[in-house]
Amino acid sequence: xxxxxxxxxxxxxxxxxxxxxxxxxxxxxxxxxxxxxxxxxxxxxxxxxxxxxxxxxxxxxxxxxxxxxxxxxxxxxxxxxxxxxxxxxxxxxxxxxxxxxxxxxxxxxxxxxx
Amino acid sequence: xxxxxxxxxxxxxxxxxxxxxxxxxxxxxxxxxxxxxxxxxxxxxxxxxxxxxxxxxxxxxxxxxxxxxxxxxxxxxxxxxxxxxxxxxxxxxxxxxxxxxxxxxxxxxxxxxxxxxxxxxxxxxxxxxxxxxxxxxxxxxxxxxxxxxxxxxxxxxxxxxxxxxxxxxxxxxxxxxxxxxxxxxxxxxxxxxxxxxxxxxxxxxxxxxxxxxxxxxxxxxxxxxxxxxxxxxx
Numbered sequence: 001x002x003x004x005x006x007x008x009x010x011x012x013x014x015x016x017x018x019x020x021x022x023x024x025x026x027x028x029x030x031x032x033x034x035x036x037x038x039x040x041x042x043x044x045x046x047x048x049x050x051x052x053x054x055x056x057x058x059x060x061x062x063x064x065x066x067x068x069x070x071x072x073x074x075x076x077x078x079x080x081x082x083x084x085x086x087x088x089x090x091x092x093x094x095x096x097x098x099x100x101x102x103x104x105x106x107x108x109x110x111x112x113x114x
Numbered sequence: 115x116x117x118x119x120x121x122x123x124x125x126x127x128x129x130x131x132x133x134x135x136x137x138x139x140x141x142x143x144x145x146x147x148x149x150x151x152x153x154x155x156x157x158x159x160x161x162x163x164x165x166x167x168x169x170x171x172x173x174x175x176x177x178x179x180x181x182x183x184x185x186x187x188x189x190x191x192x193x194x195x196x197x198x199x200x201x202x203x204x205x206x207x208x209x210x211x212x213x214x215x216x217x218x219x220x221x222x223x224x225x226x227x228x229x230x231x232x233x234x235x236x237x238x239x240x241x242x243x244x245x246x247x248x249x250x251x252x253x254x255x256x257x258x259x260x261x262x263x264x265x266x267x268x269x270x271x272x273x274x275x276x277x278x279x280x281x282x283x284x285x286x287x288x289x290x291x292x293x294x295x296x297x298x299x300x301x302x303x304x305x306x307x308x309x310x311x312x313x314x315x316x317x318x319x320x321x322x323x324x325x326x327x328x329x330x331x332x333x334x335x336x337x338x339x340x341x342x343x344x345x346x347x348x
Contacts, residue, residue: 002218002249010135017129026126030135037252037278073313084277085311094274095310098281104135112124 003039006104007046013106014056020113025056027110033101035068035084068101139253142221146228146256150239154346156339157239159255161279162263163272164245167289169197170322171263171331172240176204178332184234188227188241190219197242207231218249221256238339247276259338265290266299273307280311285334291319291326 014028028047032038040063047061068081072088078099079089086096150157162168169189176185185206189197192213201208209227211219224241233239241257243250247264262283264272267290273280280286286308294301301319308317316334320327 002252005139005220005253006135009139013131013133013135017131019129024124035278037248073310085274093310095277095307097311097313098277102278106131106133106135109129109131110126111129112126114124 002037003042004046004050006038007043007050010043010047010104010106011050011054011056014109015054017106017109018055018111020111022113023055023111024114025051025059025109026112027060027062028056029062029064029107029110030104031064031066031107032104033066033068034081035070035098035101036104037084037102038104040065064107066101069099070096071099072096139221142225143254143256146221146224147258149228150233150256150258151346153233153235153237154343155233155235155237155239156259156335156342157241157255157257158259158261158335159241159243159250159257160261160263161243161247161250161283162245162261162287163247163265163268166245166263166265166268167322168242168245168263169200171287171289171320171328172201172206172242173204174320174322174325174328175332175335176201176206177325178328179238180205184237186231186233186237186239188219188224188231188239190223190242190244192216192244213244217244217246218253219243219255220253224255238335247272247279251276251279251282258342259284259335261285261287263287263289266293266297266301266304270300270304271307273304273311277311280308280315283312283315284338285331286312286315286317287331288317288319289322292321292324 044061051057070081070086071078074093075090077090087094160168187201187208189210195210198208198210209230211223260283262279318331
């Protein structure tokens with residue numbers, strides 16, 4: 001349940017970006033690599049709980065999953081993972097050296113100034 | 115007021131961020147790393163399944179190194195001081211962190227623990243993480259070397275089932291290798307799966323019980339330590 005720690009970190013990052021004292025967060029968009037080991041549903045749930053009583057209370061968290069990409073150790077083909085690992089479309093080998101898709105990126109924060 | 119129709123709903127505006135979310139503990143991890151580098155202390159994050167033999171390997175390494183190295187161990191478990199007691203009995207200094215419901219150690223806990231240890235230049239610091247192949251992989255503690263420990267009884271396909279853990283390690287240790295002839299475990303298959311996930315990791319087979327492979331593990335850690343120290347003095 002590391003999503004609880006991540007939700008807390010996300011809230012801290014959001015609060016740092018709020019430029020006005022009266023800004024209330026309505027919606028937050030993040031993208032998560034499929035190899036980041038982050039469960040979207042757990043993150044949304046944890047985020048809702050963590051935000052209670054803050055300026056982001058009730059805000060919607062939109063999570064877009066980005067397919068991770070990796071390189072086959074045998075034939076060198078770069079391909080998209082299906083989740084945490086992938087299968088090389090060239091030789092069928094399972095695994096792949098991860099090239100991207102292990103991060104969470106805070107994209108946008110939609111705020112209402114009240 | 116709303117920009118569209120002039121109703122009382124407040125206008126919504128968008129703040130573009132597009133920044134990687136670094137765990138707030140990332141700052142603590144960097145602080146730990148700087149603190150330890152300043153004293154030429156190599157920190158090793160020892161992760162793996164519960165029961166893979168992480169503590170037994172530490173005991174075996176301490177036995178080999180006793181007298182020639184100062185070894186400090188931060189022990190992470192959900193409960194009890196049992197592992198710290200074992201490390202002290204083996205002849206090293208230990209500080210226990212009980213994580214309670216926490217499934218991994220984080221950099222803040224390591225920072226606090228460091229303040230309770232008598233750190234000296236050139237020490238070797240092992241952080242034995244909570245036995246868990248999932249969450250510890252995602253949390254940087256400020257270490258220089260990540261080691262994952264598994265054993266044959268867990269089956270050959272663990273690397274495929276827990277890719278982030280095996281991907282994050284520079285050293286992958288198969289402990290209890292004395293059991294290989296006695297359990298249905300395909301070493302070749304396991305090695306192939308580790309390679310598929312992490313082609314660069316060094317793989318070492320050990321048996322803490324029979325003191326097999328422990329020298330090779332010590333050498334591997336010493337290799338990292340040498341390049342780490344050379345990096346500091348450069």
